[in-house]
Amino acid sequence: MDRKKILLVDDSSTVLLMERMILSKSEYDVVTARDGVEGVEKARAERPDLILMDVVMPRMDGFEAVRKLRAEDATREIPVIMVTTRGELSSVETGYESGCNDYVTKPINGLELLAKVRSCLGQ
Amino acid sequence: MPNDRIPKSAADGAPGAQTGRDLKQVNDKLRELISSLKSNHERLTEVRAPAAAPAPRDPSPGSPAIDLEKKRLAAELALAREAVEHAQAERERLRARLDEIEAENRRICDEYVTVQEQSSELAQLYVALDRLHAGQTREETIAAIQEIVINVIGSEEFAILEHREGALRVVHAFGVDPDPLRAVPLDAGAIGRVARTGRLYVAGREGAPSPADGDLSACIPLRVGGEVWGTVAIFRLLGHKPSFGPSDQAVFDLLSAHAGLALHHRGGAGAPRAAAG
Numbered sequence: 001m002d003r004k005k006i007l008l009v010d011d012s013s014t015v016l017l018m019e020r021m022i023l024s025k026s027e028y029d030v031v032t033a034r035d036g037v038e039g040v041e042k043a044r045a046e047r048p049d050l051i052l053m054d055v056v057m058p059r060m061d062g063f064e065a066v067r068k069l070r071a072e073d074a075t076r077e078i079p080v081i082m083v084t085t086r087g088e089l090s091s092v093e094t095g096y097e098s099g100c101n102d103y104v105t106k107p108i109n110g111l112e113l114l115a116k117v118r119s120c121l122g123q
Numbered sequence: 124m125p126n127d128r129i130p131k132s133a134a135d136g137a138p139g140a141q142t143g144r145d146l147k148q149v150n151d152k153l154r155e156l157i158s159s160l161k162s163n164h165e166r167l168t169e170v171r172a173p174a175a176a177p178a179p180r181d182p183s184p185g186s187p188a189i190d191l192e193k194k195r196l197a198a199e200l201a202l203a204r205e206a207v208e209h210a211q212a213e214r215e216r217l218r219a220r221l222d223e224i225e226a227e228n229r230r231i232c233d234e235y236v237t238v239q240e241q242s243s244e245l246a247q248l249y250v251a252l253d254r255l256h257a258g259q260t261r262e263e264t265i266a267a268i269q270e271i272v273i274n275v276i277g278s279e280e281f282a283i284l285e286h287r288e289g290a291l292r293v294v295h296a297f298g299v300d301p302d303p304l305r306a307v308p309l310d311a312g313a314i315g316r317v318a319r320t321g322r323l324y325v326a327g328r329e330g331a332p333s334p335a336d337g338d339l340s341a342c343i344p345l346r347v348g349g350e351v352w353g354t355v356a357i358f359r360l361l362g363h364k365p366s367f368g369p370s371d372q373a374v375f376d377l378l379s380a381h382a383g384l385a386l387h388h389r390g391g392a393g394a395p396r397a398a399a400g
Contacts, residue, residue: 014254014270021246085279085361105363107277110243111236 036060
């Protein structure tokens with residue numbers, strides 16, 4: 001089976017490392033970006049199978065990044081899981097409206113994250 | 124037709140009427156012969172018929188044929204019953220095996236969840252340790268502690284306090300007002316007690332929390348060697364996190380053992396400061 005590629009977009013080194021550790025040991029290839037702008041660029045270039053997108057980031061937030069991804073033919077079909085904290089839970093609806101497929105909350109629970117990733121990848 | 128059955132006179136070929144009579148005579152003898160053969164055939168058929176005929180459809184009770192048929196059917200019934208019993212036993216065996224497999228499946232699923240939880244916990248610890256020791260400066264180490272508290276423990280309200288000049292003094296606060304924490308006496312509340320005793324405080328773990336401690340959820344002693352260098356006071360947790368879990372305890376222990384050391388090795392206390400929540 002081909003290894004799936006996941007793009008992690010977050011400005012927190014701790015969250016990126018955490019996500020990378022959880023996903024890498026489950027045999028996913030991981031690429032990272034530190035904000036929404038870099039996330040959109042990496043999505044175009046890397047064509048990942050899935051994106052984990054933080055909400056609050058410098059330069060471009062997660063909602064705007066997802067809207068941009070959905071507006072482009074090359075990236076509109078890539079599933080996106082939003083990664084939110086308490087204050088952003090009220091914005092889950094905004095996340096769905098922007099085009100995300102699912103969300104997980106911080107602090108990240110490894111089991112929950114893996115379950116949602118597998119679900120989004122149809123595994 | 125065999126020639127020996129034709130009268131000698133006819134065969135001799137007498138001319139005229141004699142020949143006609145002879146032929147008529149031969150014909151008559153042939154008819155007799157045919158009639159005789161038919162009669163014999165019918166008798167033979169009658170004699171053979173009872174032995175070749177099938178069993179009567181409604182034989183009288185107690186006849187040998189009925190007994191034989193009953194025995195045959197009884198034997199067949201016994202075989203069928205044996206087959207049914209065998210099938211039922213096999214079904215029970217398969218059902219028991221299915222139960223075993225389902226129990227095994229549940230056990231494996233539970234083990235998988237446990238392993239994943241342990242793996243996640245190890246990942247948390249690795250990340251926390253990596254972040255704590257990756258910082259080159261005191262500010263980077265404080266930022267690492269902040270990220271651990273927010274993203275690993277799950278709180279956006281906390282403060283780091285150092286033990287200086289007989290009191291605990293806030294050196295960093297996030298999401299809380301630092302003013303009440305600028306000088307916390309060592310004999311005041313849970314935070315002072317943690318600094319004094321070096322024992323972790325988790326609200327509600329040892330009786331009801333004191334109203335004086337307000338929203339304090341946990342207080343972690345920061346150790347340098349055998350000394351308590353300061354504390355990390357964690358107030359309200361994120362809304363979707365109702366309480367601390369087992370993995371949080373491991374992170375508390377790690378912070379207690381490494382955060383103070385990391386800060387201590389990266390220089391003395393700077394001026395207390397607060398970050399926006």
